[in-house]
Amino acid sequence: MDLALIFLRRLSHAVLLVLAVLVLNFLLIHLAPGDPADVIAGEMGGATEEMLAEIRELYGLNKPVIVQLGIYLGRAVQGDLGQSFFYNAPVSELILGRIGPTILLVTAALSFAIFVGTFLGVLASYKPKGFLSGFVTLFAVIGYSAPIFWTGLMLVIVFAWLIPVFPIAGMYDVTLDNGPVGRVLDILHHLILPALTLGIVYIAQYARLTRASMLEILGSDYIRTARAKGVSGPKIYGYHALRNAIIPIVTIAGLQFGSIVSGAVLVETVFSWPGLGTLAFDSILARDYPTVLGILFFSAVLVIVANLITDIVYRFVDPRIRTGG
Amino acid sequence: MSSIETQFIPKSQHPIVEAIKAFRQSWAGMLGLILLLLVILFSVAGPFIYAVDPFEIIWAPLTAPGVVANAPFGTDHLGRDVLAGLVYGGQATLFVGLTAGFLTITIGILVGAMAGYYGGGVDEILMRITEFFQVLPALLFAMVLVTLFTPSIYVVSAAIGIVSWPTTARLTRAEFLRIKNLEYVKAAQSIGARDNRIIWRVVLPNSLAPLIVSATLTIGVAILFEAGLSYLGLGDPNAFSWGMMIGAGREYILDAWWLVTLPGIMIFLTVLGFSLIGDGLNDAFNPRLRER
Numbered sequence: 001m002d003l004a005l006i007f008l009r010r011l012s013h014a015v016l017l018v019l020a021v022l023v024l025n026f027l028l029i030h031l032a033p034g035d036p037a038d039v040i041a042g043e044m045g046g047a048t049e050e051m052l053a054e055i056r057e058l059y060g061l062n063k064p065v066i067v068q069l070g071i072y073l074g075r076a077v078q079g080d081l082g083q084s085f086f087y088n089a090p091v092s093e094l095i096l097g098r099i100g101p102t103i104l105l106v107t108a109a110l111s112f113a114i115f116v117g118t119f120l121g122v123l124a125s126y127k128p129k130g131f132l133s134g135f136v137t138l139f140a141v142i143g144y145s146a147p148i149f150w151t152g153l154m155l156v157i158v159f160a161w162l163i164p165v166f167p168i169a170g171m172y173d174v175t176l177d178n179g180p181v182g183r184v185l186d187i188l189h190h191l192i193l194p195a196l197t198l199g200i201v202y203i204a205q206y207a208r209l210t211r212a213s214m215l216e217i218l219g220s221d222y223i224r225t226a227r228a229k230g231v232s233g234p235k236i237y238g239y240h241a242l243r244n245a246i247i248p249i250v251t252i253a254g255l256q257f258g259s260i261v262s263g264a265v266l267v268e269t270v271f272s273w274p275g276l277g278t279l280a281f282d283s284i285l286a287r288d289y290p291t292v293l294g295i296l297f298f299s300a301v302l303v304i305v306a307n308l309i310t311d312i313v314y315r316f317v318d319p320r321i322r323t324g325g
Numbered sequence: 326m327s328s329i330e331t332q333f334i335p336k337s338q339h340p341i342v343e344a345i346k347a348f349r350q351s352w353a354g355m356l357g358l359i360l361l362l363l364v365i366l367f368s369v370a371g372p373f374i375y376a377v378d379p380f381e382i383i384w385a386p387l388t389a390p391g392v393v394a395n396a397p398f399g400t401d402h403l404g405r406d407v408l409a410g411l412v413y414g415g416q417a418t419l420f421v422g423l424t425a426g427f428l429t430i431t432i433g434i435l436v437g438a439m440a441g442y443y444g445g446g447v448d449e450i451l452m453r454i455t456e457f458f459q460v461l462p463a464l465l466f467a468m469v470l471v472t473l474f475t476p477s478i479y480v481v482s483a484a485i486g487i488v489s490w491p492t493t494a495r496l497t498r499a500e501f502l503r504i505k506n507l508e509y510v511k512a513a514q515s516i517g518a519r520d521n522r523i524i525w526r527v528v529l530p531n532s533l534a535p536l537i538v539s540a541t542l543t544i545g546v547a548i549l550f551e552a553g554l555s556y557l558g559l560g561d562p563n564a565f566s567w568g569m570m571i572g573a574g575r576e577y578i579l580d581a582w583w584l585v586t587l588p589g590i591m592i593f594l595t596v597l598g599f600s601l602i603g604d605g606l607n608d609a610f611n612p613r614l615r616e617r
Binding site for chain 1: 461475545556585589
């Protein structure tokens with residue numbers, strides 16, 4: 001099938017998913033106990049009568065439910081996710097202001113995990129029963145079992161308190177005025193611990209996955225052929241085998257984007273990283289539902305876009321999939 | 326007694342007996358089982374042996390472990406006994422983990438079985454729904470659900486179940502797709518067995534091995550989820566839990582390392598127990614993997 005056609009199909013699929021998330025948000029407002037206007041105002045019974053009347057007018061809450069859904073979708077499609085009464089700002093504006101740090105954190109953690117994980121996995125596959133293999137397996141089980149926020153707090157105790165080399169919280173030091181280069185370095189310095197915390201779980205998983213798929217591929221006929229014609233060891237590992245072993249990693253990494261965003265919520269609150277996670281946490285504490293639902297919607301859109309990108313990338317990484325639907 | 330020929334025929338045993346034998350040979354599985362039993366013993370029998378109210382203020386706040394005899398693991402920011410918290414905190418964590426895990430697996434198997442067995446339109450619709458749930462970041466979704474409906478251990482369990490079933494559904498579906506075309510299923514169909522019977526009595530029992538492994542891991546994940554929600558302050562405020570202790574101790578991390586470290590170790594050991602058991606079961610059910 002034509003690549004463009006496949007892409008169009010995936011795109012329409014993604015758009016439908018986005019709409020479905022909006023419908024879910026709408027349903028959540030109405031299923032929650034209490035008056036929807038109260039939920040939207042985020043005050044749970046504490047909002048003034050004028051405020052509630054204004055909201056009812058704005059969202060057409062006196063009209064039939066289906067009309068309300070239409071109004072809600074219409075507003076959302078135009079980028080209007082409602083008004084946060086707690087921050088006194090449009091939700092979309094709040095989210096756009098916080099999206100950058102979250103994307104920075106997630107991509108840093110993910111690239112770090114893919115890079116280190118694949119590297120460890122390839123090394124471990126060199127000696128399937130060696131020390132490193134055992135270490136990778138053990139590390140994977142441990143990384144998988146520790147609560148991510150706890151790992152973060154332990155790293156804080158070690159690297160910000162016992163051996164104070166990294167800052168405890170925030171994204172940059174406001175008191176420093178050291179030019180653009182200094183600012184970038186400062187952000188990187190702040191980024192290391194949160195990205196490491198978020199990445200650790202996935203390093204372990206990717207290392208294990210790479211090891212398993214490398215072992216499978218190293219046993220295949222074409223690798224034996226390559227060995228027979230005298231291709232050097234590093235070239236077999238680094239080029240012939242890894243190229244195929246990386247495919248499951250790309251797929252998994254794309255599919256895990258949602259769980260990484262979930263992890264980011266926890267990591268951000270540990271390190272007071274000024275992203276969507278801390279915004280979600282603060283607005284939940286303040287019962288600011290429009291913001292909370294806006295974040296749920298926005299992060300789902302992030303995941304949908306990430307899945308779309310994975311789908312395309314993986315067609316390029318693996319020519320065999322390119323032709324399939 | 327036995328003739329020469331029969332000596333070479335391996336004694337056939339029930340697959341479960343074989344799996345138990347293999348499990349007992351897996352050090353990971355046995356270690357996990359021991360860990361988990363210890364955690365359960367600590368949480369279930371602990372309150373009877375160490376009957377201190379975790380909410381009661383017993384000593385000066387932020388007393389380090391080992392300083393006073395009646396608070397061997399120190400006190401928290403209000404002066405409550407940390408050991409009592411650890412002992413009582415496990416109950417809520419284990420309860421929510423097991424309930425949510427059970428819910429996740431039930432929804433997952435139901436959806437996956439229907440989608441895999443019936444295929445076609447049913448599969449299409451169910452898989453679209455599954456996909457929809459997969460694009461919602463699970464923790465955020467659970468946070469929203471818990472906030473909209475007042476947090477109690479039941480709401481928390483339900484929220485975790487609602488957000489985490491897709492993985493099990495996909496796994497079940499894959500197993501059903503693989504098994505439904507095998508000859509014994511065809512045989513059951515040809516003698517006129519009903520779909521219901523084939524799904525639950527023929528296909529499901531044969532896909533149990535990977536599902537049991539995944540169930541163990543699912544409970545571990547549910548416990549991590551509960552811990553995360555409680556850490557954020559979205560757990561049941563009336564139930565003492567390990568995650569909640571970490572959340573409350575976070576502010577004092579530079580003065581009182583034990584407040585976040587100790588409950589975290591408990592969560593870690595519990596989930597590690599489930600993960601290792603999952604690993605052991607995986608080895609036990611997949612003879613092919615035993616070599617690696």
